[in-house]
Amino acid sequence: MRSPRTRGPFLALSLAIVKGFVRDKASVFFALIFPLMFLVLFGGLFGDQTQSKVELVQVGQVALLDEMSDGARGAFDETFDVEESDDLAAALEKVRKGDADVAIEMRGDTIVAHYTQTDQVKAAVTQGALQAFVDGTNVALSGQPPRFSLETERVEDDSLSTIQFVTPGLLGWAVAMSAAFGAAATLQGWRQSKLLRRLQLAPVSTRTVVGARVTVTLLIALVQTAIFIGLGAAAFGLTLTGSWWMSVPLLVVGTLCFMALGLLAGAITTTTEGAVNAANFMVLPMAFLSGSFFPLDAAPQWLQTFSQVLPLRHLNEGMLDVMVRGEGPSAALWPIAVLAGFALVVTLVAARLFRWETT
């Protein structure tokens, strides 16, 4: 009738931890919902940024617009949102306030465009686009076919949109955060409630207890991964490249690494809130400095160099390489080695600082 020794305690502990997690709304929110909010934010909103139209105020009659052929007018409307006005001063005020991007008026045969330098990128786009339409209309009026034509192509794969860049980074951050928080909160919570003491008196090995906690955290990480990739693909057109499956071993060692940091946070603090705050203090700045939210390409060199000592940086790089940059499986090996090294060192430190009780 008695179940075999070796399996029972492990499963029972894992189940107890899973239930404790699922029933804690705050944990579930921060592990699953919160990172997804970022994914929706980055993937959904910023993804369309380059396509937002230039707001143009047309003051009085502007021959260029009125004489444009239907085809040219269609292309023009894709770039510009046209609003008509008779009051130049009001139009200029609008541009100055940022309610419109450019105001145009005719002075004889010259089109005068009033723009603001506040948003330099938009200003450049506006000037370039207007110039192109003026040239195009001139050519069309001359009745001669244009001699040269220009086609532009991006160097990246067509699918490399914002979502491709943000998914691996946000996923790495989400996994790191819930691993660190989970470990820190469990260690502190169990110590506070004397459950650690009680478990010490039960015939289960430390290995079984730690193993159950690690297993549950890994399961949570896999669920996070599935949801992230599923939502990214279904809603935002995420497409994974060849060896994306290498992200799984990457996330596994990443989880171990950040659990170790969480244990460290739990070991050096005396309250559950303190442990969670300490974990937060380690993970959140690290996420920014490691390029989880924004690419580091534009960051100063010293920051890029410094970020190499952060485990999350290596997790991010590895994830980007295998998930969207189309690198082979071997691209993940170095990050995996670095993360494993971090995990080992931090675990040893945490174990040294570990106390059964807070007093």
Next chain:
Amino acid sequence: MAAIEVVDLSMTYGDLRAVDAVSLEVAEGEFVGILGPNGAGKTTLLEMVEGLREPDSGRATVLGMPVWPRNAGLLPRIGVQLQASAFFERLTAREQLHTFAALYAVPVREADDWLERVGLVEKADTRVEDLSGGQAQRLSIACALVHDPELVFLDEPTAALDPQARRNLWDLLSGLNDSGRTVVLTTHYMDEAEVLCDRVAIMDAGAILRFDTPDALIRGLDAPTRILLADGEVLTTRDPAQEIARLADEHRLDGIRVQTGTLEDVFLDLTGREYRA
């Protein structure tokens, strides 16, 4: 063989001698109570005997085995209820019990019986955070006993219990003891110690002052008997038989109460009336 053998056990926190060279022997099948004011060192002593704390000096042997370092062979044979309830967060009472049962490889059905034994059937699906103090205490006791240990340590098991639950727990513990289990508990209730315990240790400032049967302790106190009459008069006498005979002759027996020395008197006599830190 002695169930518990403690020799010169000491524990110091800073310069506080929480437990001071305690020696003690408990026979198998015995029911022992440890009494003592707050901070006397009861919990510290128990935790060292259970193998939770490493003593500064001395040694403790339980069921013939040393308890320190952690002895995995011993653990299934002892049951421990810590002074503070220790639970898995957000599990229901039943799930809690099942988890502890699994740690000791006890089948689920046997574990469920314990819900009834501690009167928590109606609260089986309530999360531990939502149990009342006394209910949590009962669940904690059930978790300590679920694997039917030979030797049971209970640290203030009846604290926070209502009178019904307290009596029921007395019955439960007496039953365990009658079937041969050794029980060691701490308590602040003298009546409880008097009813349940074969022997009582009175502890103060880290040392055991007396360790004897409740009867012998009370006899040793040699306190006079007090007779309270219905009209409020109080007689103090060393010869209660003669005094009561006299009252009978005077037809004044209705409503009298006779108080002999109690364990509480022994306790106060030994430990004084001052507050403890």
